[in-house]
Amino acid sequence: MELVKAALAEALRLLRLQVPPSSLQVSGTPAPPGDSSFAAPPGLPPTCTPSLVSRGTQTETEVEFKSSPGPPGLSNGPPAPQGASEEPSGTQSEGGGSSSSGAGSPGPPGILRPLQPPQRADTPRRNSSSSSSPSERPRQKLSRKAISSANLLVRSGSTESRGGKDPLSSPGGPGSRRSNYNLEGISVKMFLRGRPITMYIPSGIRSLEELPSGPPPETLSLDWVYGYRGRDSRSNLFVLRSGEVVYFIACVVVLYRPGGGPGGPGGGGQRHYRGHTDCVRCLAVHPDGVRVASGQTAGVDKDGKPLQPVVHIWDSETLLKLQEIGLGAFERGVGALAFSAADQGAFLCVVDDSNEHMLSVWDCSRGVKLAEIKSTNDSVLAVGFNPRDSSCIVTSGKSHVHFWNWSGGVGVPGNGTLTRKQGVFGKYKKPKFIPCFVFLPDGDILTGDSEGNILTWGRSASDSKTPGRGGAKETYGIVAQAHAHEGSIFALCLQRDGTVLSGGGRDRRLVQWGPGLVALQEAEIPEHFGAVRAIAEGLGSELLVGTTKNALLRGDLAQGFSPVIQGHTDELWGLCTHPSQNRFLTCGHDRQLCLWDGESHALAWSIDLKETGLCADFHPSGAVVAVGLNTGRWLVLDTETREIVSDVIDGNEQLSVVRYSPDGLYLAIGSHDNVIYIYSVSSDGAKSSRFGRCMGHSSFITHLDWSKDGNFIMSNSGDYEILYWDVAGGCKQLKNRYESRDREWATYTCVLGFHVYGEQGRAEPHVRGPRQPRDQRPVHARRLAPRLAGRQGRQHLPVASAGRWGRGAGACHALSNPLPVPSLLPRRLIAAGRTYWPGGVAPPRPAPGRLFPRLTSKHSRRRISLEGANGAPAHTV
Numbered sequence: 056m057e058l059v060k061a062a063l064a065e066a067l068r069l070l071r072l073q074v075p076p077s078s079l080q081v082s083g084t085p086a087p088p089g090d091s092s093f094a095a096p097p098g099l100p101p102t103c104t105p106s107l108v109s110r111g112t113q114t115e116t117e118v119e120f121k122s123s124p125g126p127p128g129l130s131n132g133p134p135a136p137q138g139a140s141e142e143p144s145g146t147q148s149e150g151g152g153s154s155s156s157g158a159g160s161p162g163p164p165g166i167l168r169p170l171q172p173p174q175r176a177d178t179p180r181r182n183s184s185s186s187s188s189p190s191e192r193p194r195q196k197l198s199r200k201a202i203s204s205a206n207l208l209v210r211s212g213s214t215e216s217r218g219g220k221d222p223l224s225s226p227g228g229p230g231s232r233r234s235n236y237n238l239e240g241i242s243v244k245m246f247l248r249g250r251p252i253t254m255y256i257p258s259g260i261r262s263l264e265e266l267p268s269g270p271p272p273e274t275l276s277l278d279w280v281y282g283y284r285g286r287d288s289r290s291n292l293f294v295l296r297s298g299e300v301v302y303f304i305a306c307v308v309v310l311y312r313p314g315g316g317p318g319g320p321g322g323g324g325q326r327h328y329r330g331h332t333d334c335v336r337c338l339a340v341h342p343d344g345v346r347v348a349s350g351q352t353a354g355v356d357k358d359g360k361p362l363q364p365v366v367h368i369w370d371s372e373t374l375l376k377l378q379e380i381g382l383g384a385f386e387r388g389v390g391a392l393a394f395s396a397a398d399q400g401a402f403l404c405v406v407d408d409s410n411e412h413m414l415s416v417w418d419c420s421r422g423v424k425l426a427e428i429k430s431t432n433d434s435v436l437a438v439g440f441n442p443r444d445s446s447c448i449v450t451s452g453k454s455h456v457h458f459w460n461w462s463g464g465v466g467v468p469g470n471g472t473l474t475r476k477q478g479v480f481g482k483y484k485k486p487k488f489i490p491c492f493v494f495l496p497d498g499d500i501l502t503g504d505s506e507g508n509i510l511t512w513g514r515s516a517s518d519s520k521t522p523g524r525g526g527a528k529e530t531y532g533i534v535a536q537a538h539a540h541e542g543s544i545f546a547l548c549l550q551r552d553g554t555v556l557s558g559g560g561r562d563r564r565l566v567q568w569g570p571g572l573v574a575l576q577e578a579e580i581p582e583h584f585g586a587v588r589a590i591a592e593g594l595g596s597e598l599l600v601g602t603t604k605n606a607l608l609r610g611d612l613a614q615g616f617s618p619v620i621q622g623h624t625d626e627l628w629g630l631c632t633h634p635s636q637n638r639f640l641t642c643g644h645d646r647q648l649c650l651w652d653g654e655s656h657a658l659a660w661s662i663d664l665k666e667t668g669l670c671a672d673f674h675p676s677g678a679v680v681a682v683g684l685n686t687g688r689w690l691v692l693d694t695e696t697r698e699i700v701s702d703v704i705d706g707n708e709q710l711s712v713v714r715y716s717p718d719g720l721y722l723a724i725g726s727h728d729n730v731i732y733i734y735s736v737s738s739d740g741a742k743s744s745r746f747g748r749c750m751g752h753s754s755f756i757t758h759l760d761w762s763k764d765g766n767f768i769m770s771n772s773g774d775y776e777i778l779y780w781d782v783a784g785g786c787k788q789l790k791n792r793y794e795s796r797d798r799e800w801a802t803y804t805c806v807l808g809f810h811v812y813g814e815q816g817r818a819e820p821h822v823r824g825p826r827q828p829r830d831q832r833p834v835h836a837r838r839l840a841p842r843l844a845g846r847q848g849r850q851h852l853p854v855a856s857a858g859r860w861g862r863g864a865g866a867c868h869a870l871s872n873p874l875p876v877p878s879l880l881p882r883r884l885i886a887a888g889r890t891y892w893p894g895g896v897a898p899p900r901p902a903p904g905r906l907f908p909r910l911t912s913k914h915s916r917r918r919i920s921l922e923g924a925n926g927a928p929a930h931t932v
Contacts, residue, residue, distance in 0.1 A: 241793075243812065247775045254777070254809040255796035277327050279656050280309055282622020285588040285601040289490060289545065290337055290391065290437060292589035292601045295371050296344025299326075300591065300599055302607070303335040304622070308349050310371060313593070313609055313619055328369055330376050332362050336408075339392035341400045347371050348380075348403060350389025364388045366405060368419060378422045381405060384415070390435060391450075394419070396442040404448055406435045414438070414450065416461055416471060426461060426471030436490050441498075448473075449500060451489040456502060456512065458531050478512060479532050493547040493555065499534070503544030503557060509572060511535035537572040540564060545603075548590040558587025558600065565590070565600065567612060578612045621658045623647060629671040629682065640680055642668025648682060650694070662697055664690075670712050674740035675719040683710030689724060691740065700741045705732045711756050716765035717801040721746065721782060723768055725756030731770060733786055747786035752776055758805040762798055769795070771805045 242255045243263075260266065284291060284304040292302050299310045308328040328347075333354035340347055347369055354362045364385040368378040381389075386409035395402040402425070403417045411429040418425055433453035441447035448459040456478030463471050486504035493501050500512040513534040542561025549555055554575065555568045563580040565587060580587060585604030593599050593609075600608040600616060605624050610616035625644035632639045637653035644667050650659040667685040674680065679700060683689045687708055691701035708727035715722055715736070722743060724732040731749035736742070754773035761768060766783040770776075779789040779798075789795060796809075803810055 243809065245812070247807075250775055252775055252777065252807060253792075254807075254812060255793050256809060257796050259797070277307070277329070279325055280304060280307055280327065281620070281651065281656070283309075283601055283605050283607045283620050285585070285603050285605050285607075286624050288336060289588060290339075292591045292599060292607075293338060293340045293347075294591045294593050294599065295340065295347075297371070298594055299371070300593070300607070301338065301340070301347060301371065302601065303338060303349065306331040306333055306335060306351065308335055308338070308347070311607075311620065313597075313599075326374065328371075328374050330367050330369060332356065334388075336388055337390060337392050339394050339403070341368075341394050342396050343400065345371055346377065346400070348392050348394065350392055350405065352388030352408070353386075364407065366392065366403070366417075368403070378419065380417050380419075380422050381415070381424070384424065385409070385413070391438040393439045393448075395440040395445040397440070397445045402440070402445060404438055404440060406430065406438050406450065412452075414448075414459065414473065416448075416473070426473050428473040428475075430457065430475075431455060434488075436488070437492060439492065439494065442494050443498065449492060449494075451492050451502060453488055454485060456489055456492070456531070476530060479530055481532060483510070483533050483536060488543065490543065490545055491547045493549045495549070495555075496553060500531075501547060501555060503539070503547050505543040507538055507540040507542055507544060507559070509537045509539045509544065509547075509557060509568070511572070535572065537568075539566060539568075539572075539574075545586065545588055546590045548592060550592050556590050556592075556598070558590050560586040560603075563587060565598075565612060576612045578615060580608065580616065584608060584618065618658070623649070628667075628669045631671045631673055631680070634673055634675050634677050636677065640671050640673070642671055642682060648692075660697060662692075669710060672713045672715055674715050674736070675717065676738075676740060679740040681713045681715070681722060681724075683713045683724060685709040687726065689713060691743070693741075701743060703734075703743070706730070708755075712759055712804075714759055714761060714802075714804075715740075716761045716782075717763060718765045720765060721761075723749075723759055723761070723782075725759050725770065727755040729753065729755060729772070731756055731759060731768065731780070731786075733782055747782070749780045749782075749786045749788065751778055751780075751788045760800045760802045760805050763801045765801075767795070767798060769798075769800060769805055769808065771807045775807060777805070777807050 242253050244251050244253050246252070256263070282304050283302055288303075292300065294300055295310070297312075299312050301308065301310050303309065306329070308331070310326040310328070312324060328349070331349065331351045334352045335349050336352050337350045338347065339349075348366055349369070350366045351362075351364060353364050356362055363383050364387065365382045366380040366389055367376050368380065369376045380403065385405070385407035388408040389405060390408045390412070391406040393404045394400040395404070401419060403419050405415050405417060407413050407415075410432060412431055412433075412435045413427060414430040414435075415427040416425045417423065430450060431452070433455060435450050435452040437452070438448065438450045441449070446461045448461060450457045450459065458476040458478060460474045460476070461471060462474075484506065486506045486508070488505040489502050490505070491503045495501060498514075502510045502512065504510065511534050512531050515530045515532045539557050540559030540562050542559060544557055545560050546558040547555060548558075550567075553570075557566050557568065558564075559566075563582065563584075563586050564577055565580065566577040567575045569575045580600065580602060583604070584606045585602040587600055588603050589601040591599045591601075596611050597609065598611055598616075600610075602608065605622040606618050607620035608616035609619045623641065623643050623645050624647075627641055627643040629642035630639065638650060638659065639653060640648065640650050642648045642664065646664045646667055647661050648664050648668055648671075649661045651657070652659050664682065664684065666688065668682050669685055670683040672681050673694075678694060679691050680694055681689055681691050686704075687706045687710065688702065688704050689710055690699050692699055705724060706726055706728045710724055710726050712725040713722065714725075719738070719740060720736060722734040722736050724734070726732065729750070729752045731752075733746045733749065734743040735746040749768065749770070752770065752772040753776065757771045757773055759768055759770040766781065767789075768780040768782055770778050770780065772778075777792065779792055779795045781787045781789055800810075805811070
C-alpha cells in the first residue's frame with residue numbers, strides 16, 4: 056500500500072509539472088497568494104491557505120483551507136486528548152469530510168477542520184469552456200483521475216490504520232447537535248439485537264489496551280441450595296450408606312447431612328454433584344449405597360445447541376462421574392431409573408419420556424444397552440427390579456401395572472428380549488393412576504393408587520384355557536386390598552423391620568403398616584408443608600419426608616416432624632439482602648414473601664402476599680422492606696412485626712424494581728408503564744409521599760441504581776436504553792450522558808453500562824470492551840453468579856462463597872431481559888435461581904430452550920449466559 060501511494064504521488068507530481076497553470080486557475084485567472092478573496096474568515100486562523108482539489112465524484116471544484124495548528128475549540132464534543140499524532144494528508148476526517156492534500160494539520164481526531172465554501176459564481180463547471188488548448192484536455196483529465204485515485208487510496212489506508220471503527224456519537228451539550236465522530240478513548244459501542252449502545256469510558260482509564268482482558272481472579276464455590284423439588288417429581292429422596300440424604304433440584308444433585316456444620320461427608324452441611332447440564336428428573340441409588348444414577352431432561356446449552364437426555368452414574372464419596380449412559384438414545388428426558396439388586400447392581404433399567412416410553416436395560420460397568428422395548432403410550436411413573444430376581448421388572452403409571460420378563464442378552468448388546476404381562480384388576484376398581492409400588496420380602500408387591508387404596512399383588516397359576524404365544528402365561532392378580540388414605544397415595548417405603556410406610560396426598564398422613572396391612576401408627580404433616588411426596592428411612596428411627604411444597608422434613612411418627620430444607624414452589628423473581636445482618640428476602644410467583652437466615656440456612660418467617668411479588672429492597676436502616684407486586688401495588692412491611700405499614704398503587708402495570716437511596720431519603724420504583732416513581736421517605740422508612748416522576752424511557756424499566764450521594768439515578772429499560780436522572784434537581788433527565796461517566800454509584804445492578812461491559816464485548820467486531828482496573832472495578836455480583844441450568848432452577852436459591860476464578864466464567868453481562876439481581880452478603884453471594892438469562896411478572900416468561908437473551912452485532916449472534924466457577928455450564932440466575 057505504501058509503495059502504491061508513493062508511485063501515485065510521483066506520477067501526480069510529474070503531471071502537474073506538465074499541465075499549464077491556466078488549467079488550474081479559478082475564473083480563468085490565477086489569484087495571487089495574498090489576494091483578499093482568500094482572506095481567512097472571522098474566527099479562523101489567518102495562516103490558512105486555500106487548496107483546490109479536483110475529485111472525479113464531484114461536479115464542482117471545492118475550495119478547502121489547510122489549517123495550521125490552532126486551539127482545539129471547534130469540536131462540538133468533549134475536548135480531545137492532547138498529544139495525538141498528526142493525521143495523514145488526504146485522509147477523511149472524523150466528521151466525514153476530507154482534508155486537503157499536502158501536510159495534514161496536527162491535532163487529535165474529532166476536531167473540526169475549518170472549511171470556507173467558494174462562491175458559485177467564481178467556480179467553473181467541469182464542462183465549461185477553458186482557455187486550455189484541446190491537446191491539453193486529455194492531460195487534465197488524466198490529472199483529475201490520478202488525484203481522485205490517490206485520495207481514495209490514502210483515505211482507505213487511513214481507515215485501516217484506525218481499525219475500521221464505526222463513528223460514535225459525540226457527547227455534546229444539552230442543546231448541541233450531535234454529529235458522528237469517532238471519539239478515541241471517550242466511548243465504546245456495542246450492539247444488542249442490532250441496536251447500537253454507546254457507553255462512555257471513565258476519565259481515569261487512559262488507554263483501553265492497558266486494561267486486563269481476562270476474567271477477574273475471583274471464583275465461587277456453591278455452598279448451599281435452598282429448596283427441594285417435590286412439587287412435580289417423585290422417587291427423589293434417598294439415604295446413602297454414609298448417612299447423607301440425596302435429592303435433586305434444577306441441575307444440581309444435593310447431598311445433605313442433617314445436623315449442619317461445615318465440611319464434607321463427615322462434617323455435615325451440603326455437597327453438590329454438578330455434572331448435569333439441565334434439569335435432573337429422577338434418581339436411583341446402587342445397592343452398595345455409594346454409587347448414584349441420575350437422569351436429566353433434554354434442553355439447550357448457552358449457545359442454543361440441543362442437549363440430549365442422559366444418565367450419569369457417579370460416586371457419592373468423590374463426586375466423580377463413573378459412567379455416562381444413553382447419550383442420544385433417549386427422547387425428551389429420563390423419567391424413571393432402577394438398579395438391579397440380586398446381582399449387586401450390575402444392570403440399570405431406564406424409562407424415557409418419549410411417546411412410547413421406551414423401556415431399556417443397560418450394563419452399568421460397560422454402559423451398553425442390552426434390551427429395549429416400547430412399554431406403553433400412557434405415563435410411566437415408577438420402575439423397579441425384583442430384589443430376588445433381576446429378570447423381573449415392574450412398571451406402573453397411568454391405569455396400569457406391567458410385569459416384565461427380561462431374558463437373554465447378558466453380555467451381548469441388544470440381543471436381550473423383554474416380554475410384558477399385564478396386571479389384572481379383576482373385580483377391583485381400576486384406578487386412574489398408580490404412582491408407587493414396593494416389593495415385600497415374600498415376593499408380593501404392594502401398590503399405592505389414586506383412590507387411596509393399597510393393593511397386594513401376587514402370582515397366579517397359568518391359565519391353560521387362554522394360552523398365549525409359546526404356551527400358557529402366568530399372570531399377576533390382586534390378592535388383597537386395604538383403604539389407607541383419603542385421596543392419592545404418593546409414596547410407599549419398606550422399612551428395615553419389615554413394616555411399610557405410606558404417605559397420603561390429600562390427608563397428608565404418614566401411616567405405618569404391619570403384616571396383613573394392619574395400621575400400627577400414624578402422624579399428620581402440617582398443612583403449610585403440603586402433602587407427602589417421598590419417604591426415606593434415616594439412621595435409627597429417624598424418617599425423612601419430602602413434601603409437595605418443596606420442603607424436606609425430619610423426625611419420627613411419635614415426636615412429629617420439623618423442616619430442615621424449605622424453598623419456593625414457583626418462579627422466584629425478587630431478591631434483596633439485609634443491609635447489616637446475614638439475612639435476605641425473596642418473593643415470587645407463589646405469592647410468598649420469605650426472609651432467610653444466611654447463618655443457619657433456615658427460613659426466619661414467611662407471609663402470604665395474596666399477589667405475585669416481583670421485586671423488593673430493604674431500607675438502609677433494615678427496619679422496613681418495600682415489595683413491588685404485579686398489579687402496580689407496592690407494600691412496605693415492618694421486618695420485625697411483619698405488619699404492612701404502607702400500601703400504595705402506582706398505575707396498573709407490574710413493578711420491575713424498587714430501590715432505596717443510600718441515605719434512605721428517597722424510594723425509586725420502576726414500572727412497566729415506562730415511568731420511575733420517586734417518593735420521599737421518613738427517617739424510619741414507615742411513611743412516604745410522592746416526590747416526582749422520571750419520564751423519558753420508551754420501554755419498561757428493568758434496572759436502576761442510585762449514586763452514592765443519593766441525588767442521581769442510572770436506569771435501564773427493555774429496549775436497551777441507558778438514561779441518567781437528576782432526582783434532587785426535580786427528576787430531570789440528564790441529556791448529556793457524557794457528564795455522568797465519572798459518577799460513583801452506590802450499587803451496580805444495571806446490566807448495561809461500561810462497568811458491566813465484560814469480556815463478551817471484546818469478541819465482537821465493532822466493540823472494544825475493556826474491564827475497569829481492579830482498583831476501580833466494584834465487585835459485581837452478576838459476574839460471579841453460578842449458572843444453574845433448567846426451569847426448576849428458578850425455584851431455589853444457590854449461595855456461593857468467594858474463592859479463585861475459573862477460566863471462562865462470567866464472560867458476558869449485557870442482558871436484554873430483566874433478571875433478579877444477585878446481592879452480596881458478608882463473604883457470600885446470594886443469587887436468585889432465575890435463568891434469564893433475567894425483573895417482573897410482565898417480562899414474558901422465556902419459552903423452553905430460550906432461557907437466555909442474545910447479544911447481537913453486525914456479523915454474529917451470541918447467546919449470553921453465566922457459567923459456574925470452573926467454566927462448566929450450571930444454571931442462570
